[in-house]
Amino acid sequence: MKHFEANFDGLVGPTHNYAGLSFGNVASFSNAAQTSNPKAAAKQGLQKAKSLADLGMVQGVLAPQERPDLYTLRRIGFSGSDAEVLQKAAQQAPALLNACCSASSMWTANAATVSPSADTRDGKVHFTPANLVDKLHRSIEPITTGHILQATFNNDRHFKHHQHLPEHASFGDEGAANHTRLCSEYGHSGVELFVYGQSATHTNAPKPTKYPARQTLEASQAVARLHQLEDESCVFMQQNPDVIDQGVFHNDVISVGNKNVLFYHEQAFLNTEVKFDEIRRKMNSDMHFVKVTTEQVSIDDAVRSYLFNTQIITLPSGEMAIIAPTNCQENPAVFAYLNELVTLGTPIKQVRYFDVKQSMQNGGGPACLRLRVAMNEQEVAAVNQNTLMNDGLFTRLNTWVDRHYRDQLTVSDLADPQLIMESRTALDQLTQILKLGSVYQFQR
Numbered sequence: 001m002k003h004f005e006a007n008f009d010g011l012v013g014p015t016h017n018y019a020g021l022s023f024g025n026v027a028s029f030s031n032a033a034q035t036s037n038p039k040a041a042a043k044q045g046l047q048k049a050k051s052l053a054d055l056g057m058v059q060g061v062l063a064p065q066e067r068p069d070l071y072t073l074r075r076i077g078f079s080g081s082d083a084e085v086l087q088k089a090a091q092q093a094p095a096l097l098n099a100c101c102s103a104s105s106m107w108t109a110n111a112a113t114v115s116p117s118a119d120t121r122d123g124k125v126h127f128t129p130a131n132l133v134d135k136l137h138r139s140i141e142p143i144t145t146g147h148i149l150q151a152t153f154n155n156d157r158h159f160k161h162h163q164h165l166p167e168h169a170s171f172g173d174e175g176a177a178n179h180t181r182l183c184s185e186y187g188h189s190g191v192e193l194f195v196y197g198q199s200a201t202h203t204n205a206p207k208p209t210k211y212p213a214r215q216t217l218e219a220s221q222a223v224a225r226l227h228q229l230e231d232e233s234c235v236f237m238q239q240n241p242d243v244i245d246q247g248v249f250h251n252d253v254i255s256v257g258n259k260n261v262l263f264y265h266e267q268a269f270l271n272t273e274v275k276f277d278e279i280r281r282k283m284n285s286d287m288h289f290v291k292v293t294t295e296q297v298s299i300d301d302a303v304r305s306y307l308f309n310t311q312i313i314t315l316p317s318g319e320m321a322i323i324a325p326t327n328c329q330e331n332p333a334v335f336a337y338l339n340e341l342v343t344l345g346t347p348i349k350q351v352r353y354f355d356v357k358q359s360m361q362n363g364g365g366p367a368c369l370r371l372r373v374a375m376n377e378q379e380v381a382a383v384n385q386n387t388l389m390n391d392g393l394f395t396r397l398n399t400w401v402d403r404h405y406r407d408q409l410t411v412s413d414l415a416d417p418q419l420i421m422e423s424r425t426a427l428d429q430l431t432q433i434l435k436l437g438s439v440y441q442f443q444r
């Protein structure tokens with residue numbers, strides 16, 4: 001049977017804005033209060049997704065969330081009509097209003113952790129939405145994420161959906177951004193590499209001092225248990241706390257894997273050699289560890305350019321390509337490195353650049369925008385087919401964005417009651433385009 005790795009990209013929501021909500025995420029902080037362009041952001045994302053489909057990849061889309069999140073605003077005591085709730089929140093607690101307006105669900109690498117059926121004891125593809133408890137604006141995502149995943153992967157025979165982990169710092173879970181699956185072929189069992197920032201129970205273990213470590217070991221272990229993974233196919237590895245303190249808030253800002261390739265910065269992890277030996281032993285087949293040294297690319301350049309927030313994909317020809325943000329072209333050290341990389345005799349043979357600057361300004365590169373789901377052909381056939389990218393869907397979604405999205409948004413626009421009407425109208429139509437049913441609270 002054929003098997004694939006599908007990418008499901010998050011559609012950028014109509015409220016995409018720069019509110020500086022993510023402490024520890026350098027781009028989010030430094031672009032706070034800039035004017036955003038939701039229409040351009042959505043189109044940049046669609047273009048990347050369509051280009052991967054055109055390369056012969058299985059490519060899907062995941063719907064965004066309803067924002068402003070009036071349910072959360074009401075839950076914390078703002079009352080009255082929708083317009084009154086927005087107005088009171090804007091006056092009394094603007095930071096809370098901003099948190100309830102973020103389009104952050106676009107970064108679907110943080111939507112969930114996914115384990116393919118070849119790795120799980122019951123032979124199903126398992127999904128656990130990330131609880132994202134470290135950031136208020138992201139902690140309000142998991143319930144709707146679960147609805148969207150269930151409407152997209154809507155077949156009990158093949159897909160198993162779990163509830164997100166308990167909403168406590170001990171179980172801080174950021175999903176696939178801290179999870180990489182290594183394998184010889186997508187349809188063969190592989191090694192699931194869970195990278196965590198700190199342990200909640202071993203409080204003396206190393207941890208960052210300046211910025212938060214969003215993922216805990218305990219969360220990663222819980223996901224592995226839920227997903228029915230064998231101990232022999234899991235590796236838990238700690239991220240280097242020093243790089244978290246330099247702005248590497250998720251592991252996918254400092255390493256990325258595909259099949260038997262792990263592309264990483266030499267400072268990415270703790271205990272690197274011991275853990276790589278464990279990976280080699282558990283993989284039981286060849287691994288390519290492609291190391292980038294500090295001399296080649298500094299941590300600062302890696303964080304600015306998102307060299308490691310690239311996607312490594314296996315093209316239908318069998319060659320691997322790197323999908324990089326144009327920011328990598330603009331950084332001399334990184335551009336030079338990538339030009340050299342394709343000549344080094346590793347499986348990575350090409351680099352393709354995409355402009356995802358609207359997302360990059362909030363700290364989300366190509367890899368943040370996608371959730372990987374390795375599936376065999378039966379499982380691909382069981383996916384909601386209306387979410388899979390093709391010429392027709394690309395045209396429909398571009399028309400939909402043109403009709404409903406603004407081309408400018410500032411933080412002060414977030415209290416505009418018109419925005420909630422626009423957003424709901426857009427999302428209601430989207431659920432019809434993607435045939436998702438009623439995934440949003442306003443539809444229930």
Ligand SMILES: NCCC[C@H](NC(=O)CCC(=O)O)C(=O)O
Binds near residue numbers: 017019021109177
């Ligand atoms: N995987 C990339 C995630 C980026 C995301 N940024 C944000 O939420 C920024 C939102 C803002 O600042 O408006 C985060 O840090 O979790």
